[in-house]
Amino acid sequence: MTAMRIEDFELERFFARYEFAVRHLLCASDVEGWSMADLLALADTESAELWHDLRLGYTEPLGHPLLRREIASLYETVTEDEVLVFSGAEEAIFVLANVLLGPGDHAIVGWPSYQSLHEVARFAGAEVTLHELRGEDGWTIDVERLRGELRPSTKLIVINAPHNPTGSMPDLSTFRAIVDLAADAGATLLVDEVYRFLERDPLDRLPAGADAAPHGASIGVMSKSFALAGVRIGWLATHDARLLDAAARFKDYTTICASAPSEILSIIALRARDVVLGRSRSIVEGNLALLDPFFERQAGRFRWVRPRGGPVGFPELLGGVPIDRFAEDLVEAAGVLLAPGSIFGHRANHFRLGFGRTDMPQALEAFEAFADRTLPRDR
Numbered sequence: 294m295t296a297m298r299i300e301d302f303e304l305e306r307f308f309a310r311y312e313f314a315v316r317h318l319l320c321a322s323d324v325e326g327w328s329m330a331d332l333l334a335l336a337d338t339e340s341a342e343l344w345h346d347l348r349l350g351y352t353e354p355l356g357h358p359l360l361r362r363e364i365a366s367l368y369e370t371v372t373e374d375e376v377l378v379f380s381g382a383e384e385a386i387f388v389l390a391n392v393l394l395g396p397g398d399h400a401i402v403g404w405p406s407y408q409s410l411h412e413v414a415r416f417a418g419a420e421v422t423l424h425e426l427r428g429e430d431g432w433t434i435d436v437e438r439l440r441g442e443l444r445p446s447t448k449l450i451v452i453n454a455p456h457n458p459t460g461s462m463p464d465l466s467t468f469r470a471i472v473d474l475a476a477d478a479g480a481t482l483l484v485d486e487v488y489r490f491l492e493r494d495p496l497d498r499l500p501a502g503a504d505a506a507p508h509g510a511s512i513g514v515m516s517k518s519f520a521l522a523g524v525r526i527g528w529l530a531t532h533d534a535r536l537l538d539a540a541a542r543f544k545d546y547t548t549i550c551a552s553a554p555s556e557i558l559s560i561i562a563l564r565a566r567d568v569v570l571g572r573s574r575s576i577v578e579g580n581l582a583l584l585d586p587f588f589e590r591q592a593g594r595f596r597w598v599r600p601r602g603g604p605v606g607f608p609e610l611l612g613g614v615p616i617d618r619f620a621e622d623l624v625e626a627a628g629v630l631l632a633p634g635s636i637f638g639h640r641a642n643h644f645r646l647g648f649g650r651t652d653m654p655q656a657l658e659a660f661e662a663f664a665d666r667t668l669p670r671d672r
């Protein structure tokens with residue numbers, strides 16, 4: 294038998310090529326990162342001492358107890374013993390798919406999506422059904438279709454809300470229906486919540502997967518809403534003790550434990566979460582205030598479903614110019630990077646647009662000038 298190979302992660306290969314070479318990333322999914330000095334200025338007395346006295350040895354495999362306590366406090370019902378710290382959400386995804394799935398198992402994953410959410414499941418040997426989100430439905434999950442996709446072997450359902458790349462979120466009744474459906478199927482419901490706390494309307498915030506049910510699991514990270522992608526700290530939160538234990542055992546083969554400075558920086562940020570999240574929301578809202586009139590002005594050329602959460606959306610280029618070619622010409626001529634839908638394996642003419650960065654106004658201006666120069670006004 295030949296060993297299964299993991300496919301290239303198209304989006305990450307794309308960023309490896311462009312991220313540090315272009316003037317403006319108009320497709321980033323994180324929020325503008327904090328400077329070290331600004332973040333350290335937020336430290337309370339205890340965390341300032343932790344930082345100052347830090348020894349750079351190995352750290353606790355489950356995560357720093359104070360970090361796990363701060364993470365647990367983001368949830369309604371989760372205790373610090375129900376949190377496992379990872380090096381980024383990416384490690385959590387990799388480990389969870391590997392411990393939950395194997396040959397003969399089936400997983401359903403919302404799609405288009407962050408590729409690892411389905412590719413690692415396939416790599417682990419599972420059969421994967423991509424539950425397609427459709428623009429004409431506002432990119433929402435179709436519960437009845439999802440029910441039809443279940444099999445006796447379904448072990449895992451993965452959703453991502455707020456969603457990358459569309460910014461969609463199920464409403465509460467849809468979310469509850471998905472939780473019940475996973476319970477009936479005896480499957481784990483894994484909710485990738487890396488964009489949680491960036492809902493346009495805080496009333497739209499869904500219960501966390503970990504709080505919603507014993508078979509629910511939440512993945513979180515410092516990279517997106519908390520604007521600290523460089524610390525590479527993520528986590529799993531769940532009441533499922535067996536899953537936590539299996540994930541901790543698997544992590545011995547990936548990173549063993551998280552970075553010591555990053556754990557303390559994350560404690561500082563989580564203790565100052567009101568300031569940290571307030572800054573992220575204000576960057577995103579300021580940028581959306583420019584994007585709304587942009588999509589009105591450019592209605593003949595671009596259309597989007599306005600994202601209900603997170604810092605990304607998935608607009609469509611209208612009028613017949615292929616988005617791959619347009620994006621290539623744009624980056625060449627103006628140094629502005631869009632992420633064409635093909636990177637997600639999506640065949641229609643969409644692209645990911647990110648609005649979490651502070652240079653978005655300049656990026657949008659250069660993008661619009663290029664569109665005005667090169668695209669016909671009307672379809």
Ligand SMILES: Cc1ncc(COP(=O)(O)O)c(C=O)c1O
Binds near residue numbers: 380382383457517
């Ligand atoms: C939905 C989703 N999950 C997980 C991740 C991985 O986060 P990190 O790179 O911080 O580990 C990303 C990053 O873009 C993402 O968009």
